[in-house]
Amino acid sequence: MSATTTRQTRKPTIAIVGTGFGGLAAAIELRRNGFDDLIIFERSDEVGGVWQANTYPGAACDVPSPYYSFSYEPNPQWPRRFSPQAAILDYLKDVATKYEVRPHIRFGTEIASAVFDDTTTRWTLRTTAGDTVEVDIVISAVGQLSRPSWPAIPGREAFRGESFHSAQWDHSVDLSGKRVVVVGTGASAVQFVPEIQSKVGKLTLVQRSAPYILPRLDTMYSALHQSIFRRLPLTQRAERATWWAVTESLLVAFLYSRPLSRAVQSVSRAHMRRQVRNPDLLRKVWPDYPVGCKRTLFSSNYLPALVQPNVEVVTDRITAITADAVVTADGTSHPADVIIYGTGFAASDFLAPMQITGSNARDLRSQWTDGAHAYLGISVPNFPNLFLMYGPNTNLGSGSVVSMHECQARYIRQAVQHIAATDSPIAVKPEAEAEFDAKTQAKMTNGVWSMCNSWYRAADGRVAANWPGTASEYRWRTAKFDPAAYERVPAVATLGVDDLDEPTVMSGR
Incomplete structure (x- = not known):
């Protein structure tokens, strides 16, 4: 019996790469709809993605937990409105167990490459250990924020003290009384700086550009809160809906409404002025770009940490790193025992470091030399039966990417149903x-994200990360799979001895 005939009698085999929110969303959606021939690859020893990897002090989500969770799996046990990393990781562990995803996961397994075979119309995945697996469909859920970005600073390797990236926090390093230089003032630094400020001897914060800060309306959920959430689920859904409305309003402000944008900027200005009374420091930490151009951050303890006497905010760029110091453009040498890089992630390097080869030996990186792009952020031409979770242009400037993951998972499930019904790759x-x-x-051309440099944009200026609309607009666009946007990919017939003088033919299925 041929491989093609065999495939007609069974559901497609599906590989998912990654077990963060995106990978779990895809796996749960597929299993709930009868597609359980799944192999899920996870390079770590536990589910969680960025919430398993990022353990820096103060790590938490800047989206309220009732919204930053699956709509079908509310969690009445959240400890806080803005829950810490450990609580989010526990949630993901529990979800993986409850929805019986764990038996499908191969932990400690990293995918090095995925190659599409035009003859069998199947994908071959090769692990970094050299093992191979053949499947019909591949779903990449490696995310946009999985690979730390290291700055190209001359002399970085020459530093003799301890140094690490915030996404790979070295908990063995004792910061007590040390001279610590923090490079970067993004979302991670805004969270860990207040946690380490009181422990270090001197903290030098090297800022490339300042973030807009809004107050973090956090609260601890007491046992009473949790009891009410558990007994009256509608109360937690109401809080979820409230935060959905708030974050959607922020997106509307950033994208469509200048008056609303000015209002958000005024709120940020008032909040930051209340916390920073020193005019010179306020000038340093006040952004010089339109609100929304970079991710607006929520914090009530970051700026108070910066006004402490053992903290210095430096705005000159770093020109070099020596064995024991960081040197800035003004010629100042800032002594350091420890350097912490809060420099974010290689967000525009999608699917890396995997090597993806599609039909006709098409290399994905070569196809994306002008920047990553995909239909709805999900599908790429010339790469049959390959689907992306959290692909290009599906990040949000405000809101919960978990809601985007749910949209993508539903759309991919519909695509898989179409593939199964027609028995043809697409x-x-x-x-x-x-x-x-x-x-x-x-x-994006004249939009707010084109007005400054940020991780939303690739090196050539292309905005490759963000969705240019609200989460509601994306939900509408992905609500129904459109077969008309896709084409069938028939198997390429192999050539026998008697066929050498014949043209290659396409065999339909």
Whole structure:
């Protein structure tokens, strides 16, 4: 019996790479709809993605937990409105167990490459250990924030003290009384700086650009709160809906409404002025770009940490690192025992370091030399039966990416149902993807995210990370799988001895 005939009698085999929110969302959606021939690869020894990897002091989500969770799996036991990393990781562990995803996971297994075979129309995945697995469908859920970004600073390797990235926090390093230089003032630094400030001897914060800060309306959920959430689930859903409305309003402000944007900026200004009375320091920490251009951060303890006498905020760029100091452009040498890099992630390097090879030996990185782009952030031309979770242009400037993951998981499930029903691999049509990308980038041309440098933008200025609309708009766009945007990918017939003088033919299925 041929491989093609065998495939007609069973559901497609599916590989998912990654077990963060995206990977679990895809796995749960598929299992709930009868697609349980799943192999899930996780390079770590536990589920959680960034919430398993990032353990720096103060690590937490800047989206309220009732919204930063699966809509179908509310958690009445959240300890706080803005829950810490450990609580989010516990939630993901519990979800993986409850929805019986764990038996499908191969922990400690990293995928090095995925190659599509035009003859069998199947994917071969190779692990870094050299093992191979063949499947019909591949879903990448490696995310945008999984690979730390290290700055290219001359002399970085020459530093003789301790140094590490915030995403790879070295808990064995005792910061007590040390001279610590923090490079970067993004979301991670805003959380860990207040946690370490009182422990270190001197903290030098080297800021490339300042973030807008809004008050963090955090609260501890008491046993009474949790009891009410458990007994009256509608109360937690009401809080979820409230925060959905708040974050959607912020997106509307950033994208569509200048008056609303000015109002958000005024709130931030008032909050920051209340916490920073020193005019010179306020000038340093006040952003010089439009609100929303970079992710607006929520914190009530970051700025109070900066006004402490053992903290210095430096705004000159770093020109070099020596054996025991960081040197800035003004010629000042800042002594350091420890350097902590809060420099974010290689967000625009999608799917890396995996090597992805599609039909006709098409290399994904070569296809993306002009920047990553995908239809709805999910499908890429020339790569049949490959789907992306949290792909290009699906991040949110405000809101919960978990809601985006749910949209993507539903859309991919519908695509899988179509593949199973027609027994044929599919790839998005190049013209459909090109039209989608052109419209997406057109919205960015004069949009707020094109007005400054941030991790939202690739090196060439292309905004490759963010969705140019609200989460509600994305939900509407992905609500129903559109077969007309895709084309069937028939198997390429192999050539026998008698066929050498014949043209290669395409065999339909």
